[in-house]
Amino acid sequence: MSKNTKQQLETTLVTAGRDKKWTNGVVNPSVQRASTVVFNSVKEKNAAAIERKGKTLFYGRRGTQTHFAFQDAMVEVEGGAGCALYPCGTAAISNAILSFVKTGDHILMVDACYEPTRDFCDVILKKMGVETTYYDPSIGEGIRELIQPNTTILFTESPCSITMEVQDVPTLARIAHEQDIVVMLDNTWAAGVNFSPFDFDVDISIQAATKYIVGHSDVMLGTAVANERCWDQLQEQSYLMGQCVSPDDVYLAMRGLRTMGVRLKQHQESSLKVANWLAQHPLVDHVRHPALPSCPGHEFYQRDFKGCNGLFSFVLKQSDTSATTALLDGMKHFSMGFSWGGFESLILANEPRSFNSLRTVSNPNFSGTLIRVHIGLENVDELIADLEQGLERYSQHVNIK
Incomplete structure (x- = not known):
């Protein structure tokens, strides 16, 4: 939210993207569905074609x-020069990367990235002849040693997926820009x-708007907001790859933005209350909540972040x-599901051996x-009671010395 102070956030979320040219005088922009756009003259058609990079009706995919309206809102919230939209967060990640690589290139990817991001690198990019080097999320200045002459992208994710390491993004970005490398960030946890x-000198900020922006677990949507340096290329390449999203989904994302x-x-x-409770529990080794000192990279969270959310690990x-299994199967308020950011509480488990396929250097x-x-929007004391009962079930199967 580089254009706004912390105190202005609530107002920005309510007013962003509400230009009268999109809302036509009402509070919310209408859901405008279109494939074909018709023109009254050759001059009008040609003018629309010339303005392909602008916000002019031309063809439904544009x-x-x-x-x-939503693209304007995302730029007002995050900053940058423009916002590209994708059918999900994974599409936003993969298409942002594809927009800036070619055969023979090399990218640096944080080792604790979202699993589908790793799969994309190991399967699609490898098939294209693009090499990926994974780096420790806490590498800092050491990233210099991994940069190659053909490195084009440094990809960050902070906090990292599942294990929640907070990265020193400003240091990584500074070093990458010394070599004219594009810096991308999966910014979903911070919700932009x-x-x-x-x-902090990121070039492209990517989100799974599916999560906190939509906020109700009923829409798949991805966003990528780019700075002036990268916007034209990101927009053009994403357009050429056919990326487009439903206006109905965008409308729900705009609605979610208002209450985010x-x-x-x-x-x-609620998450801080739960995290601090868990930190005192005898069965818990440590809590990986970026706002707590026990989380790797906590010092960078304190320095760079304005706040946290409901997602963390212990x-x-x-x-x-x-x-x-006994812990998970008996939960009352926590459901098992592969997402987050909605109003409901969720829980998943990862055994240590599972990280053997998810991490290679860290x-x-x-x-x-x-x-x-x-941690969702339920009563927090009921959530703690649910976890307490789950940990009691867990304790019946193990012996803690």
Whole structure:
């Protein structure tokens, strides 16, 4: 949110993207569905074709007023020069990378990235002849040693997926820019508001808008906001690859944006209460919540972030599959699901051996089961009671010395 102070966030989320040319005088932009756009003259058609990079109706894939309003809103919230839209967060990541690589190039990817990001690098990029080097999320200045003459992208994700390491993004970006390398950030955890990417020299900020922006677990959507340096190339390449999204989904994302400020406050308040409770539990080895000192990279969270949300992990002192199953199967308010950012609480488990396929240079140095939770908008005391009962079930299967 580089254009706004912390105090202005709530107002920005309510007013962003509400230009009258998109809303036509009402509070919300209408859902404008279109494939074919018709023109009254050759001159009008030719003018629209020339303005292909602008926000002019031309063909449904370029977008409608509904899309243009949301794109404006995302730029107002995150900063940057423009916003490209994609059918999901993974599409935003993969197409942003594809927009800036060619055969023979090399990219640097954080080792603790989102699993589909790693799969994309190991399968699609490898097939294209693009080499990926994975780096430790805490590498800092050491990233210099991994840069090659053909390195074109440095990809960051902070906090990292599952294990929640917070990266020193400003240091990484500074070093990358010395070599004219494009810096990309998966900024989904911060929802574009708790970490201001363009204040820290990120070139492209990517989000799974599926998560906190939409906020209700009912839409798949991805965004990539780019600075002046990268916007034209990102926009053109994404357009050529056929990326487009439903105006109905965009409308729901815009609606979610309006309440995201108050939702994030509640997610933060509840998650901190749960995290601090877990930190005192005898079965818990440590808590990986960026706002707590026990989380790797906590110092960078304190320096760079404005706040947190409902997603974090904690590590149990032991690893026992049957005990973990007993914990998960009896939960009342926590459901098992492969997403987060909605109003509901979620829980998933990762045994230590599972990281062997998810990490190649920075395997976590703990031996207990990792539990990832998303703290939703339910009553926080009921959530704690649910976790307490789950840990009691877990304790019946293990012996803690």
